[in-house]
Amino acid sequence: MNNPLIIALDFPNKQDVFKFLELFQGEKLFLKVGMELFYQEGPPIIYELKEKEHQIFLDLKLHDIPNTVKSAMKGLAHLGCDLVNVHAAGGKEMMMAALEGLDAGTISGHKRPGCIAVTQLTSTTEEQMKREQLIGVSLEESVLQYALLAKESGLDGVVCSTHEVAMIRNQIGDSFWTVTPGIRLTEDNIHDQKRIATPEFARKNGATAIVVGRSITRAKEPFEIYQTIKKQWEGVLQ
Template sequence: MKKPLIIALDFAGKDEVNRFLTHFENEKLFLKVGMELFFQEGPSIVYELKEKGHEIFLDLKLHDIPNTVKSAMKGLAGLGCDMVNVHAAGGKAMMEAALEGLEAGRGSGKRPFCIAVTQLTSTSEQQMNSEQLIPVTLNESVLHYASLAKEAGLDGVVCSSLEAREISARLGESFLTVTPGIRLLTDDAGDQKRVATPKFARAEGASAIVVGRSITKSENPFEKYIQCKQSWEGVLNEA
């Protein structure tokens, strides 16, 4: 996978999505469809975006018993997504079942990349310790989940840019590190705790960055997209 900039379509419905995409004319994008949008519009939103030539990361963070996740992934495999995910907290057997479902449901098509969420970028170490009762550092938790995902055969993980370098060092550069929580220095962090700039993510060796409100809430989304993309690709020397 080339190192994409993925735009998070954090919108309530397809009308908002379509208005947003008018800023991009014929630009082919890598778009993240999350729970908010998918639960409102269903599979049709994925089909429509794929018909327009965009790549899709379906971000549903599946987390259930292995059989349920396997069945769900078997259905999702037919949507034509380029990337899907589960939550690593579901365990190794669940992650293995997710892959089995994707293989069973893909038919003659290519299996989408399957990655696992480690710890959300909105989670602090203190929250993890007190609310999840995980008595280690946040970095240790992320690395443990990443190792578990690798053992299960997954293609990579969702993590913050702060952990990308060590994950790649331990698990190999081909193991994907998809990093949300991306902001430019001039942007508000919002509800994110572990944020980073595109430049920092690139320096840490992240495989992909996910940018949401910095682009979607901008007065000029295309201009902000190009700014983020150039910084991510090292064309623009900006923090």
């Protein structure tokens, strides 16, 4: 993975998606399709975006018994996405089954999609985790445990906040991907995110990729904000 800026398509339908993408002057983008959009539009939205040569992160956070996740991933592998994910809370057996499904479903001669595991959502605070999930360790320890399980399961990396990236790199190494949502410019509204950071902070902490949604998709000038964030992420603009 070549340190992409991934745009989260926070739209309810494909009409809004393609109206938004018209603003990007034919650029080839890395786009995240989440539950809201995929559950409304289904596989055709993936095919249409791939036809326009965009890379796709299909963010469905699969979390079920191993056999169900394996079967689901076998089907998703046919879509030609570049990146998919599961939730690490499903456990090691489930994550290994996800990879088995992807390997089985990937068309011969094609590279299987990258597979990463969600650790703790960036909307989750440590106090909330302890109170609602009854996890007694620190949030950082919980994220690291999930990351270690993902690595042992053979996954390519994890979804985490930028604040856990350095710890994960120190424990697991630079080749293990850290995909980081919750990215905001300094002046942005944080919305429902808690563990947020700027593109510059993510870069300096060694994140593999950043995921940016509303800061771009709800901006008055989305393409200009995209360019600003991209420059900060690449270290061109401080």
